[in-house]
Every structure is written in structure tokens, then in C-alpha cells.
Amino acid sequence: MASQAHLNKWEKRWHPLLQEWVILAATTSQRPWSGEMIKAKEENLPEFDPGCYLCPGVVRASGEKNPEYRGPYAFTNDFASFSMDAPDVHRDEGFEKTEPVHGTCRVICFTHQHNLTMAELERHEIEAIVKVWQKEYSTLGQHPKIQNVLIFENKGKVIGVSNPHPHGQIYATNFIPRICQRQLDSFIQYHKEHKSGLLADIVKYELEKQKRIICENKHFVAFIPFFARFVYETYIVPKRHIASISEMT
Ligand SMILES: [Zn+2]
Structure with missing residues (x-):
């Protein structure tokens, strides 16, 4: 008779929000791993890094200087993926179909301290971040062109976020993302x-x-x-x- 340990290791589970199946394979976590390992704390970082474009008082690539902020600080991304100034051009020729993408990308520094993560902040400091999220959500959401406000944080070198300064982003767009x-x-x-x-x-x-x-x-x-x-x-x-x-x- 087959061992009970092998039961329920492969199945698909229904995702009621996305209306699709999710494949579950419990065995994949047992695979031997010889790739890169991520340390819990990558390195000893300074509280302020003059080479970091998110630290207080630093001049960013755009030439704009960050204020000497304390706590959370929000600004429009200098290299935004969307813009309210996008040209209003519509094109539909063969397999080349385009629509303008209007929106804005905001950067939220969670704190002035370069070497912390949100999990290491005090409760009142986290509350201050939530208040910034609320203000940004309301302000951006009231714009007649904006259909969706997405607040998120990508974190860690492993997914391409090279700057360790604790920060998140907001994408406000004139369309609702598919998901x-x-x-x-x-x-x-x-x-x-x-x-x-x-x-x-x-x-x-x-x-x-x-x-x-x-x-x-x-x-x-x-x-x-x-x-x-x-x-x-x-x-x-x-x-x-x-x-x-x-x-x-
Ligand atoms: Zn920094």
C-alpha cells in the first residue's frame, strides 16, 4: 500500500479571487538547492548614505534636492513608468495598436533612516506611513484620469531593488490592471x-x-x-x- 506521506503532495487549488487554479507541489520545497542564498541582514549599513538618492538632503539624478525630512517622505519618481503628460495618441495599424498611458509613479521613503526596514520601526512610525498611503490614495484617486491606485513594495536585491533605503511605490494609472x-x-x-x-x-x-x-x-x-x-x-x-x-x- 502506498505510504500516507505521499498523499496530497500534488494538487491544484481554486483561487476564488483570480478565478483560476493554483498548482500545489509540496515536493518542490524538498529539492536540493545549490543556488544563491540570501542573508537575513545583508550588510552593516550606515544610518545616512550620501550616495543614496532617497536619503535626506541628497541631490537626485533629476537635480532636485531631497528636503531634510524626518519620518516618511513621498515624491514623484524621477524615472516614472507613467506620466500625466503622455501624448494623447491613439493608433491601430495591423498588429500595432497603441493607447496613451496616463498616470504617475510615487516613491514613499518609509523613514529618513537608511539602514532600517519597516519591520524595525516603532508603531507610531508605521502609523505615519499608513497616513501617507491614505493621503496619497485619496489625492491620486480623486484625479479624473486615475482609475486605479496601487500601493506596493518590492524589496531586496534578489528581485532587482538595488537601493536598501526602506521605500515603497505607488502606481496611479488611467487603467485598472488585469489582476x-x-x-x-x-x-x-x-x-x-x-x-x-x-x-x-x-x-x-x-x-x-x-x-x-x-x-x-x-x-x-x-x-x-x-x-x-x-x-x-x-x-x-x-x-x-x-x-x-x-x-x-
Ligand atoms: Zn538612503
């Missing part, structure tokens, strides 16, 4: 069929199961979704129903 649109469609479809919220029902289910909860307090719950696509993928969800980050208190 966001698919999630919106899933929420609408689920509400039509069940007369309740998809994410609220997932949270309720996870709280009943108590199998994948990482931590929970009065206002938020953090859990690994059953349909996680990445190692360490975590959802942090407010228990109170809110439409956007701007409604957080």
Missing part, C-alpha cells in the same frame, strides 16, 4: 450569487478553521490563504468592512 479587474469581477459575481462579500466570507471561514491564521487582534486578521501562490503569501484583512485604505482609522 485587479479580475478580482473586482470576482467580488461582483460572488455578491450576485451569495448576497455576501467574498473576502468577508473567506475571513469568516479562516477564523472558523483556525488552521492558517498567523495573528489576529480586535481589528485585523492575518492569514495564509488556502490558495496561496507564493511561499509566505499572507493576507492582512480588516475585520470591519471598508471600501479602501482611506476608510481605515
Whole structure:
């Protein structure tokens, strides 16, 4: 008889937000690894680096000088992927179809201190970052051209973020990215069929199961979704129903 240990190692799991299957292969984490290993703390960094374009008082490549800021600081990316000034050109010739992409890219320095990560900040310092996210979300979202405001952080040399200064980004665009649109469609479809919220029902289910909860307090719950696509993928969800980050208190 086959050993029980081999059961459930390969399966696909339904992702209710993206409406697609996620392949789960538990064995891949057992593969021998001879590639690069990442250290938890890469090197001893100074609190201020005059060569870092995100540090206070440093002149950036654009010629603009950062103020002597303390705490979080937001500015428009000097090398933005989108611009409100993009020419309004539409073209459709054979296989060459183009539309203008309007938007803006913001950089959020989480703190003036070059050598910290957000996890190492004090609670009031993290609250200050959330307040900046809320302000940026509201301001950018009110622009008549903006359809979507995406707040994110890419972190670490391994994915190409060469500057260790703690910072995140915001992409505000005149279109809704495909994944966001698919999630919106899933929420609408689920509400039509069940007369309740998809994410609220997932949270309720996870709280009943108590199998994948990482931590929970009065206002938020953090859990690994059953349909996680990445190692360490975590959802942090407010228990109170809110439409956007701007409604957080
Ligand atoms: Zn810096």
C-alpha cells in the first residue's frame, strides 16, 4: 500500500479571487538547492548614505534636492513608468495598436533612516506611513484620469531593488490592471450569487478553521490563504468592512 506521506503532495487549488487554479507541489520545497542564498541582514549599513538618492538632503539624478525630512517622505519618481503628460495618441495599424498611458509613479521613503526596514520601526512610525498611503490614495484617486491606485513594495536585491533605503511605490494609472479587474469581477459575481462579500466570507471561514491564521487582534486578521501562490503569501484583512485604505482609522 502506498505510504500516507505521499498523499496530497500534488494538487491544484481554486483561487476564488483570480478565478483560476493554483498548482500545489509540496515536493518542490524538498529539492536540493545549490543556488544563491540570501542573508537575513545583508550588510552593516550606515544610518545616512550620501550616495543614496532617497536619503535626506541628497541631490537626485533629476537635480532636485531631497528636503531634510524626518519620518516618511513621498515624491514623484524621477524615472516614472507613467506620466500625466503622455501624448494623447491613439493608433491601430495591423498588429500595432497603441493607447496613451496616463498616470504617475510615487516613491514613499518609509523613514529618513537608511539602514532600517519597516519591520524595525516603532508603531507610531508605521502609523505615519499608513497616513501617507491614505493621503496619497485619496489625492491620486480623486484625479479624473486615475482609475486605479496601487500601493506596493518590492524589496531586496534578489528581485532587482538595488537601493536598501526602506521605500515603497505607488502606481496611479488611467487603467485598472488585469489582476485587479479580475478580482473586482470576482467580488461582483460572488455578491450576485451569495448576497455576501467574498473576502468577508473567506475571513469568516479562516477564523472558523483556525488552521492558517498567523495573528489576529480586535481589528485585523492575518492569514495564509488556502490558495496561496507564493511561499509566505499572507493576507492582512480588516475585520470591519471598508471600501479602501482611506476608510481605515
Ligand atoms: Zn538612503
